[in-house]
Amino acid sequence: GxxxxxxxxxxxxKSGTSxxxxxxxxxxxxxxxxxxxxxxKQSLMLMATSNEGSKAxxxxxxxxxxxxxxxxxxxxxxxxxxxxxxxxxxxxICSAINWQSYEQYFGPGTRLTVT
Amino acid sequence: xxxxEQNSGPLSVPEGAIASLNCxxxxxxxxxxxxxxxxxxxxxxxxxxxxxxxxxEDGRFTAQLNKASQYVSLLIRDSQPSDSATYLxxxxxxxxGGTSYGKLTFGQGTILTVHP
Numbered sequence: 001g002x003x004x005x006x007x008x009x010x011x012x013x014k015s016g017t018s019x020x021x022x023x024x025x026x027x028x029x030x031x032x033x034x035x036x037x038x039x040x041k042q043s044l045m046l047m048a049t050s051n052e053g054s055k056a057x058x059x060x061x062x063x064x065x066x067x068x069x070x071x072x073x074x075x076x077x078x079x080x081x082x083x084x085x086x087x088x089x090x091x092x093i094c095s096a097i098n099w100q101s102y103e104q105y106f107g108p109g110t111r112l113t114v115t
Numbered sequence: 116x117x118x119x120e121q122n123s124g125p126l127s128v129p130e131g132a133i134a135s136l137n138c139x140x141x142x143x144x145x146x147x148x149x150x151x152x153x154x155x156x157x158x159x160x161x162x163x164x165x166x167x168x169x170x171x172e173d174g175r176f177t178a179q180l181n182k183a184s185q186y187v188s189l190l191i192r193d194s195q196p197s198d199s200a201t202y203l204x205x206x207x208x209x210x211x212g213g214t215s216y217g218k219l220t221f222g223q224g225t226i227l228t229v230h231p
Contacts, residue, residue, distance in 0.1 A: 102207075
């Protein structure tokens with residue numbers, strides 16, 4: 001079946017540093033990808049919609065200057081958490097739509113811990 | 116009223132039984148419907164997609180859609196302890212344009228426990 005990969009799966013960084021997370025669609029071209037965040041025992045929260053070749057669309061309350069999204073190719077989107085702080089510690093998950101099947105697949109997630 | 120509603124559970128069924136998970140949605144423009152399974156600490160995994168009224172079967176899973184009643188369900192036959200997870204119902208309104216295009220709306224999830 002379709003596969004979406006993420007890298008890294010786990011990252012620990014110091015407060016004030018930046019972290020880049022990569023999301024790749026392996027089996028299909030993904031013109032649309034999404035970035036979610038999930039805190040323990042809470043629901044998925046959509047952060048932004050990433051469209052290949054254009055600027056990302058951010059959900060209300062998500063700081064676009066803090067969470068930089070780049071979708072430069074049909075198979076790769078990146079999320080950079082800039083000047084990370086402990087409150088940014090969370091589980092970040094990307095997903096991609098296969099527009100041939102209309103199905104949306106999730107990557108395995110990246111667990112970010114900011115110390 | 117929430118856009119997508121699920122009973123949060125927990126729903127507990129014995130091994131081998133049928134687990135029935137339900138979901139209602141409020142947006143009549145919804146056209147695509149999905150069930151995801153999420154184990155604790157993991158990302159959601161797509162189980163079923165359904166786009167037209169009726170039943171769709173895949174192995175032990177059957178999705179049912181009734182657009183007139185704005186209702187979608189998932190049946191799991193011969194439930195196994197490994198099916199214990201949170202099940203997320205998600206709907207998508209295609210063609211809305213703007214920022215909502217392609218975006219999924221999730222229910223809060225139903226926790227299923229299958230006990231031996």
